[in-house]
Amino acid sequence: MDATREKKIGSDNSVLYPVFMNLRGRRCVVVGAGGVASRKARRLLQAQAEVVVVAPEVSPELEGIAHEVRRRPYRTGDLEGAFIAFAATGSREVNEAVAREGRRLGVPVNVADDPGGGDFALPSALRRGRLQVAVSTGGASPALAREIRGRLEGLFGPEWAGIVEELWRARRDGRAPDERLQEEVSRCLSRLRA
Ligand SMILES: C[C@@]1(CC(=O)O)C2=NC(=C\c3[nH]c(c(CCC(=O)O)c3CC(=O)O)Cc3[nH]c(c(CC(=O)O)c3CCC(=O)O)/C=C3\N/C(=C\2)[C@@H](CCC(=O)O)[C@]3(C)CC(=O)O)/[C@H]1CCC(=O)O
Numbered sequence: 169m170d171a172t173r174e175k176k177i178g179s180d181n182s183v184l185y186p187v188f189m190n191l192r193g194r195r196c197v198v199v200g201a202g203g204v205a206s207r208k209a210r211r212l213l214q215a216q217a218e219v220v221v222v223a224p225e226v227s228p229e230l231e232g233i234a235h236e237v238r239r240r241p242y243r244t245g246d247l248e249g250a251f252i253a254f255a256a257t258g259s260r261e262v263n264e265a266v267a268r269e270g271r272r273l274g275v276p277v278n279v280a281d282d283p284g285g286g287d288f289a290l291p292s293a294l295r296r297g298r299l300q301v302a303v304s305t306g307g308a309s310p311a312l313a314r315e316i317r318g319r320l321e322g323l324f325g326p327e328w329a330g331i332v333e334e335l336w337r338a339r340r341d342g343r344a345p346d347e348r349l350q351e352e353v354s355r356c357l358s359r360l361r362a
């Protein structure tokens with residue numbers, strides 16, 4: 169195995185590299201169609217990715233999300249043309265096979281049942297429009313990440329979506345945020361102090 173590949177999630181003191189990735193129009197292959205695969209596919213849809221689902225049975229919800237459904241077990245070749253992939257079946261062997269194909273093709277793979285086996289892990293994230301706050305424990309405790317995210321939900325009200333949208337518009341148009349907007353940002357920031 170390639171030495172750079174041996175640095176696995178949680179296996180040493182390195183931390184995962186935090187990144188917000190632009191997946192718009194990118195082909196993302198999701199292998200599996202249970203609760204975990206569906207959660208991942210939902211977020212891919214929000215990112216406007218082109219989702220390909222591979223699984224023997226696919227729920228109507230996933231059918232609605234998927235750009236393409238391959239209604240059968242995974243087979244080698246399914247990752248061809250993928251930008252990234254998700255191994256989220258209930259079978260360790262199948263998930264490992266997906267990870268192997270990813271390594272061969274240079275396609276990064278998220279492996280749902282093995283915090284040490286994947287190329288990237290998903291954070292627990294809250295979303296208010298364009299604003300996202302993401303929490304990761306690097307596979308140490310997904311339950312803790314979810315718990316922390318849950319507490320942050322209460323801190324960030326729905327008003328943040330509008331504020332960040334307005335900031336985005338001003339930035340896009342090359343305008344400085346006006347005084348009213350600046351005051352609103354300050355008010356919301358001061359409410360974040362616990
Ligand atoms: C954050 C979140 C994002 C997402 O997936 O969207 C996420 N897991 C979430 C939920 C969740 N995970 C688990 C349960 C059921 C039990 C429980 O509650 O503990 C639930 C609850 C549920 O499913 O409701 C158990 C679990 N998770 C992993 C394993 C494998 C292992 O550790 O061996 C097992 C044991 C499986 C088993 O034995 O059955 C692995 C991973 N899970 C990760 C992310 C990555 C590390 C993130 C980090 O540590 O920061 C990583 C490494 C890979 C990845 O998937 O990227 C999402 C919360 C979303 C939210 O609600 O905000």
Ligand SMILES: NC(=O)c1ccc[n+]([C@@H]2O[C@H](COP(=O)([O-])OP(=O)(O)OC[C@H]3O[C@@H](n4cnc5c(N)ncnc54)[C@H](O)[C@@H]3O)[C@@H](O)[C@H]2O)c1
Nearest residue numbers: 200201202203204205222223241242256257258262280281
């Ligand atoms: N990362 C996480 O957040 C997290 C959370 C909970 C559980 N898990 C792990 O994720 C995995 C999936 O969990 P789940 O609750 O979605 O399971 P599930 O049993 O609901 O779903 C498994 C899916 O895999 C599909 N599948 C089985 N064999 C396949 C094959 N050969 N090719 C393609 N698809 C196949 C099934 O059709 C089904 O859709 C489990 O291994 C579990 O340990 C991960």
